[in-house]
Amino acid sequence: MPELPEVxxxxxxxxKRVAGDVIDSVWIGQRKQPLKSSADEIxxxxxxxKIARARRVGKHIVIDLERESADSDEVQSQSQRPRTxxxxxxxxSAPHKQGQWIVHLGMTGSMLVxxxxxxxxxxxxxxxxxKSGKEVRFVDPRMFGKLAVTHEPFxxxxxxxxxxxFESFVSLFRKRKTPIKSALLNQSLLSGVGNIYADxxxxxxxxxxxxxxxxxxxxxxxxxxxxLQKVLKEAIELGGSSVSDYVDADGERGFFQIRHLxxxxxxxxxxxxxxxxxxxxxxxxxxxxxSKCQK
DNA sequence: ATACCGACCTGTCAGC
DNA sequence: TGCTGACAGGTCGGTA
Numbered sequence: 313m314p315e316l317p318e319v320x321x322x323x324x325x326x327x328k329r330v331a332g333d334v335i336d337s338v339w340i341g342q343r344k345q346p347l348k349s350s351a352d353e354i355x356x357x358x359x360x361x362k363i364a365r366a367r368r369v370g371k372h373i374v375i376d377l378e379r380e381s382a383d384s385d386e387v388q389s390q391s392q393r394p395r396t397x398x399x400x401x402x403x404x405s406a407p408h409k410q411g412q413w414i415v416h417l418g419m420t421g422s423m424l425v426x427x428x429x430x431x432x433x434x435x436x437x438x439x440x441x442x443k444s445g446k447e448v449r450f451v452d453p454r455m456f457g458k459l460a461v462t463h464e465p466f467x468x469x470x471x472x473x474x475x476x477x478f479e480s481f482v483s484l485f486r487k488r489k490t491p492i493k494s495a496l497l498n499q500s501l502l503s504g505v506g507n508i509y510a511d512x513x514x515x516x517x518x519x520x521x522x523x524x525x526x527x528x529x530x531x532x533x534x535x536x537x538x539x540l541q542k543v544l545k546e547a548i549e550l551g552g553s554s555v556s557d558y559v560d561a562d563g564e565r566g567f568f569q570i571r572h573l574x575x576x577x578x579x580x581x582x583x584x585x586x587x588x589x590x591x592x593x594x595x596x597x598x599x600x601x602x603s604k605c606q607k
Numbered sequence: 608a609t610a611c612c613g614a615c616c617t618g619t620c621a622g623c
Numbered sequence: 624t625g626c627t628g629a630c631a632g633g634t635c636g637g638t639a
Contacts, residue, residue, distance in 0.1 A: 344615095344616075345615070345616070418616095419616090420616090420617080420618085435617080452616095453616080453617050453618065454615085454616045454617050454618080455615080455616050455617080456615070456616070488609095489609085489610090490609080490610065490611095494610080494611090556618090556619080557618090595610080595611065595612085596611080596612065596613085
């Protein structure tokens, strides 16, 4: 489901709602598909930790956790401790002060901040109960999402599309024989671009998705670079694209889908020239373009 | 090294 | 009213 703008929206929503809050307890459901870290590892890292920050890296949500340096001697049980910050629920609390909770939403994942009485949706795989009374819930029908915890600083494999400089952008594609659409989807080149925004950026730049990446002129790449940054920023402003079931941390849909030029518009007229939008398959993914406006 | 392809899952919708 | 097949925002691992 979620690409850079959607993940950014969810991360901002989480930050706004639970930054500074402390995780009291964690419930983790059974899943056919593993979460990546084990349930025990996740619970050990999360329980008793304070959420310092929620942010986006590529298509990942990174939640920075802090833990009071429980200087060994007195470790109290989590329940009884009047209004101090973090309690240490485990006797052998991690030696690390800091940790990270990494969430990938896959195709259909969502991270919701709810009240405890909100009905529990089908396919809820994790519930973190916060000291404030709120709950953070990870819901993921298709189970392509992943949860992990780590002490290592998380790094995306590729460049951040909104931070990368133009020269660096050019060098990513210069030698690639693969179609430009495939190169845009390759997370080890750029992290965060998915099927919607690849199509939308190519449409705005006037470039056909099947064009070999290496065949793009510097001028083509400049238009693509500008278009990509612009479309991502606009989409973030509108809370992302809700094509079917994407919602943010508050359960709200995004609105960028009404601005799509090509994605999901097969057969509909191009907004500029009225030519029907075409759909082809590249590397197994639907790709949409206007055959007149994109060369 | 690089690049396709199917697999991983559930849900929905169109067509018969 | 089924049933079947195609398709869905993403990534992996195996294979060419």
